[in-house]
Amino acid sequence: MNHKPTNLRRGGTVCLLLGSLLLAGCLATTSARNSTSVVDYLYPNVREPVVSPSIPVLKLPARVGIAFVPGGDSRSVAGRAPFRPSQGFVLTEAKKIAVMQDVANHFRKVSFVGNIEIIPSAYLSPRGSFANLDQLRTMYGVDVIVLVSYDQTQFTDEGLLSLAYWTIVGAYIVKGQKNDTHTMLDAVVYDIPSRKMLFRAPGISLVKGSATLVNLSEQLRVDSEAGFNKATAAMIANLDGELVTFQEKVKQRPEEYRVVRTSSGSGRGGGMLDLVTLALLAVLGGGYLWLRRRG
């Protein structure tokens, strides 16, 4: 009996498997990625979103909400190796709120914007789609929402991968270099009732890698934070321009955007207690306890 071909085949299969595992292992540790996606949030389970927005009726002064798209897990991109989760800088809720405050300050400069609400992450559900935006509209009384997403990749090997930023309008492809940190922040502005995207402002940054093997993880974390900061600044600079362009567009294309002027209202009101009532309550409570003690 000649077992040679079978053994060879087995050996070849084992080699192939080992090779595949090795290659997958190498590729899997090539890049760290931390991202959220407006596409995944607004159009979950839809391969090619078909959007049929109606004509937006912009009520001015506009009530605007700003929120970070939920998510932030590592993801794999179709046809490419999986990315390992980022070990770098974590975009905390406090940092997100600081970014949103920056964005809000730029919206406040615009005459057609009334109230601006910063919406905490707890109110956004992953893959929540427009149903979730409708909930935000009810809770915060906003008609326009600025959805901020981010995508950061750190390459730790030489030029093995290129990177695709998936945005609401398509993909950006960038080439990766060793220890580079690529970051994109993207602000997409939607009119909630009509589901129409009004405009978007991306901000991209590249922090060139200078880490050595000794300080690699620490340097990557520093680069990660620097990348976010630079991309935020770039996004806000773009936002200013896009706001001006959008204002002009609304004036020039009345068939695409209807504008309704409403009385300027405070929008969001809260029944909140004042110091006088609390002091009165404290006196009443104290008096009650004192009188009870006296019998």
Next chain:
Amino acid sequence: MAASARLSAIPVPIWTLLLCGVAASVFSLPLAQTALVYNRAAIADGELWRLVTGNLVHLSTPHFLYDVTALLVAGALVEMHRYRHFATLCLVSGALIGVTLYVAMPEIVVFGGLSGVVTAAVTYLCLHGVQQGGAWKWLCLLMLAGLVTKLGVEMAFGFSLTLGAGTQTFVPVPVSHVTGAVAALLLFVLAGWRVPCPNRGST
């Protein structure tokens, strides 16, 4: 022995604890907040429950803490005095606040907060208190005078010593406080303020 007997005679403020518990649950569940908050457009679309349930929603952590702490004190005092109809008071004042805002303040799109109900509870407590004897009567009378003055100043000058003023993302709505006080007065009169309470004359 006498002290423990006296303590066991104090009723547990069930409605107050229940209301605070519900407010806490709603505050911790964003989905519940969106379903219950006062939203003018949603009410116009027929979601009328929001007129009442909006009072249970709070728009920030300090907002929630101040309102619920105050309700704990005011509600507990009402229930421990065995002043009747506290649950009705909460329901009526909540509904009246919602309706008043809807009719009189179209500029308020979203509203939340229990402070109107707290004001109703304090007013109700003091109105009952002035019917009793002793020091409690005078204390309640003094508090009632202070409350009326405060509400008058708030409405006349739009001035309110709101805690955390300037840091909140919403405007205070003094109308909700006045409406709460009016609801308490109405219930006090309609429910028959001459009917004696079980512990009238004592504190």
